[in-house]
Amino acid sequence: MSTLKKIEDKINNHESLTKEDGLVLLRSRDILSIGKLADAEKKKKVGSKVFFNVNCHINLTNVCVSRCRFCAFSCDKESPEAYVLTAEGAMEKIRAASSALITEVHMVSGLHPDLPFAYYLEIVKSLKSEFPSIHIKAFTPVEIKYFSDISGFGIEQVLGRLKEAGLGSLPGGGAEILSHRVRHQLCPKKASSGEWLEVMRAAHRTGLRTNATLLYGHIETKEEIIDHLITLQMLQKETGGFQAFIPLPFHPANTMMDCCAMPTAFEQLRMISISRLMLNNFDHIKAYWIMSGLKTAQLSLFFGADDIDGTVVEEKIAHRAGADTATGITKEELIRLIKQTGNVPVQRDTLYKEIEAY
Numbered sequence: 273m274s275t276l277k278k279i280e281d282k283i284n285n286h287e288s289l290t291k292e293d294g295l296v297l298l299r300s301r302d303i304l305s306i307g308k309l310a311d312a313e314k315k316k317k318v319g320s321k322v323f324f325n326v327n328c329h330i331n332l333t334n335v336c337v338s339r340c341r342f343c344a345f346s347c348d349k350e351s352p353e354a355y356v357l358t359a360e361g362a363m364e365k366i367r368a369a370s371s372a373l374i375t376e377v378h379m380v381s382g383l384h385p386d387l388p389f390a391y392y393l394e395i396v397k398s399l400k401s402e403f404p405s406i407h408i409k410a411f412t413p414v415e416i417k418y419f420s421d422i423s424g425f426g427i428e429q430v431l432g433r434l435k436e437a438g439l440g441s442l443p444g445g446g447a448e449i450l451s452h453r454v455r456h457q458l459c460p461k462k463a464s465s466g467e468w469l470e471v472m473r474a475a476h477r478t479g480l481r482t483n484a485t486l487l488y489g490h491i492e493t494k495e496e497i498i499d500h501l502i503t504l505q506m507l508q509k510e511t512g513g514f515q516a517f518i519p520l521p522f523h524p525a526n527t528m529m530d531c532c533a534m535p536t537a538f539e540q541l542r543m544i545s546i547s548r549l550m551l552n553n554f555d556h557i558k559a560y561w562i563m564s565g566l567k568t569a570q571l572s573l574f575f576g577a578d579d580i581d582g583t584v585v586e587e588k589i590a591h592r593a594g595a596d597t598a599t600g601i602t603k604e605e606l607i608r609l610i611k612q613t614g615n616v617p618v619q620r621d622t623l624y625k626e627i628e629a630y
């Protein structure tokens with residue numbers, strides 16, 4: 273019996289895959305067989321639906337004390353490129369995007385050395401009071417941990433206050449690779465793996481749903497990728513609070529690691545499939561078109577992905593790192609891309625409530 277066949281049997285028996293299984297998949301070149309397994313799992317969960325949302329991204333500041341080696345977005349306070357949006361400036365951007373009937377604001381930012389926690393609370397409150405129906409998905413666990421450090425509040429207090437102000441859920445960023453070795457080399461100043469997981473656990477306890485990510489294609493080993501997936505699988509077993517998993521291919525341009533080569537389409541499609549198969553307790557696997565490109569994102573829909581993210585409007589982080597995709601896309605274009613694959617495009621809100629099928 274081939275090893276892939278053994279893995280297939282386990283999947284059909286609803287068994288979770290082990291580290292050994294994950295490594296077999298990650299070392300395999302047979303992406304069509306792996307993709308077929310992942311596509312079947314996707315179909316068991318959501319049939320032929322593929323989700324998208326109508327959202328906008330906003331980054332309050334690019335000033336960051338962490339200066340991670342893989343980040344092309346951040347800069348020091350003294351840099352001529354440094355910016356900080358005022359609450360009114362942020363509101364103007366959202367007003368401009370609201371004409372497209374956005375249902376979500378996705379907001380992540382640098383760790384600014386001088387802004388107080390009150391600044392973030394004010395932005396969330398202002399946004400919620402002017403646009404009560406727009407869901408605010410904001411602040412990675414790395415930012416939440418930083419708010420706790422600068423405010424003196426515990427993690428649960430920070431989350432509680434943000435939730436009270438109108439925060440609806442957390443994005444999944446800042447996970448990178450949940451490995452001490454990798455974080456020590458690439459981002460020693462920001463939240464550790466344990467802290468990232470602790471914030472997620474606390475968010476789920478507070479009733480905030482979250483996503484989870486993986487940044488791959490830099491110095492990580494195959495073992496570290498699979499360990500990352502197993503760690504998420506275990507936390508999901510414990511809390512059930514994750515909605516979607518988003519594997520992010522690393523874009524090296526303009527970073528301190530520009531000697532790395534970006535993951536190829538082959539590697540990206542295999543990663544989408546492995547995510548679907550290893551994370552059998554996650555409902556949604558997202559192909560984030562901004563990072564993968566529209567073509568690979570569209571192909572990902574045959575390899576286990578059931579979500580293609582949203583309209584975005586103005587993306588800055590991946591584009592500073594060399595992403596050559598548009599910074600936004602229309603809803604009509606997303607619908608066209610999904611329909612071409614034979615799937616049914618379903619507009620969702622942030623919490624995966626279905627708004628309309630096309």
Ligand code: SF4
Nearest residue numbers: 336338339340343346
């Ligand atoms: S990845 Fe986030 S925490 Fe790291 S430097 Fe960039 S903005 Fe700062």
